[in-house]
Amino acid sequence: MLLDVKNLGVRYRMDGQDIHAVNRLSFQLEEDEIFGVVGESGCGKSSLIKALLRLVARNGSVTADSVNFQGQELLEMPMDQFRKDILWQKIALVPQSAMNSLNPVYKVGPQIVEAIITHKKMSERRARERVHDLFESVGLQKELFDSYPHQFSGGMRQRAMIAMALALDPKLIIMDEPTTGLDVLVQDKILKTLRRIKEDTKCSMMIISHDIAIMSEIATKIGVMYGGGFVEIAPTHDLFKDPSHPYTMGLTNAFPSIRELGKELISIPGSPPVMMREENKCWFEPRCPFATDQCRQSFPEATKTGDHHIVSCLRSADRQKLAKKAKEKATWTS
Numbered sequence: 546m547l548l549d550v551k552n553l554g555v556r557y558r559m560d561g562q563d564i565h566a567v568n569r570l571s572f573q574l575e576e577d578e579i580f581g582v583v584g585e586s587g588c589g590k591s592s593l594i595k596a597l598l599r600l601v602a603r604n605g606s607v608t609a610d611s612v613n614f615q616g617q618e619l620l621e622m623p624m625d626q627f628r629k630d631i632l633w634q635k636i637a638l639v640p641q642s643a644m645n646s647l648n649p650v651y652k653v654g655p656q657i658v659e660a661i662i663t664h665k666k667m668s669e670r671r672a673r674e675r676v677h678d679l680f681e682s683v684g685l686q687k688e689l690f691d692s693y694p695h696q697f698s699g700g701m702r703q704r705a706m707i708a709m710a711l712a713l714d715p716k717l718i719i720m721d722e723p724t725t726g727l728d729v730l731v732q733d734k735i736l737k738t739l740r741r742i743k744e745d746t747k748c749s750m751m752i753i754s755h756d757i758a759i760m761s762e763i764a765t766k767i768g769v770m771y772g773g774g775f776v777e778i779a780p781t782h783d784l785f786k787d788p789s790h791p792y793t794m795g796l797t798n799a800f801p802s803i804r805e806l807g808k809e810l811i812s813i814p815g816s817p818p819v820m821m822r823e824e825n826k827c828w829f830e831p832r833c834p835f836a837t838d839q840c841r842q843s844f845p846e847a848t849k850t851g852d853h854h855i856v857s858c859l860r861s862a863d864r865q866k867l868a869k870k871a872k873e874k875a876t877w878t879s
């Protein structure tokens with residue numbers, strides 16, 4: 546096992562109130578997986594990543610029973626050791642809006658060379674060679690090495706940031722919305738590149754997106770987030786074949802798939818929860834067409850519905866019946 550996260554929580558203190566951005570979140574990541582994390586804006590995706598990488602803003606606090614990466618407890622490690630041994634070396638990040646995080650006054654290639662030399666004992670010449678190789682593997686022309694960020698398109702800058710993340714040969718690359726803001730063709734090319742990188746390097750990836758259709762194309766496993774935690778985690782194929790949480794059922798209705806072009810899209814009415822307190826009930830209950838009194842009275846613990854299929858819903862035993870109903874528009878409108 547590569548990463549084992551148990552009962553993670555992230556709270557932000559603001560204006561004398563707590564925002565519970567991540568709640569009772571658990572998941573496991575094996576080597577060689579591409580884990581897609583999907584959920585609406587505000588459900589805690591970026592906070593989850595920042596907690597894993599210990600980059601949570603100052604007004605935030607992180608709690609967990611365990612965040613274990615290759616046998617090491619990440620949150621218990623002294624910060625300087627974490628920065629030296631883990632961040633970039635073993636777990637690399639392509640942050641949200643990575644396209645804008647290159648330094649505009651330095652040429653792109655030398656920026657990455659610099660990043661390598663700061664973290665690893667390597668001669669400048671070898672680092673330059675490494676960056677030329679990286680440019681090739683992310684699909685950037687060699688001539689761009691000495692260009693400035695403003696000479697790059699959005700997609701090219703995203704590729705440069707992916708090259709930066711790959712630079713130190715990490716075990717795990719975490720990407721926050723890597724294709725958001727790019728046009729569909731460029732998105733597609735970036736996904737292809739990521740797939741190839743995964744084949745070549747054998748590193749694991751955790752990719753965050755609000756778009757389940759995009760994740761279906763690249764992820765080997767998908768985790769669906771709602772209210773700061775995972776409501777369902779399953780191998781990609783199983784998630785679409787046997788969606789077990791009503792929110793997943795709603796999400797898969799709301800996104801067009803290539804196979805079902807022309808099908809009417811059903812969206813989930815209502816808005817995501819404002820998470821100002823710990824709740825001892827299901828977060829999705831107010832929007833769930835299948836909620837019962839029980840859903841308002843206790844938090845749905847995660848249960849297994851298959852070998853690698855985990856769902857947090859009290860009604861998961863009825864999931865096949867519910868999934869059928871979820872395909873009817875009337876279920877969501879009445």
Ligand SMILES: Nc1ncnc2c1ncn2[C@@H]1O[C@H](COP(=O)(O)OP(=O)(O)O)[C@@H](O)[C@H]1O
Pocket residue numbers: 557558559564565566584585586587588589590591592593602604605
């Ligand atoms: N530094 C912060 N201070 C206060 N609230 C924050 C901070 N960062 C994020 N939040 C809040 O936490 C919640 C989750 O945010 P985020 O993790 O960015 O979600 P996502 O990436 O899924 O859009 C949101 O309500 C957001 O406004």
Ligand SMILES: [Mg+2]
Pocket residue numbers: 590591592641721
């Ligand atoms: Mg985000």
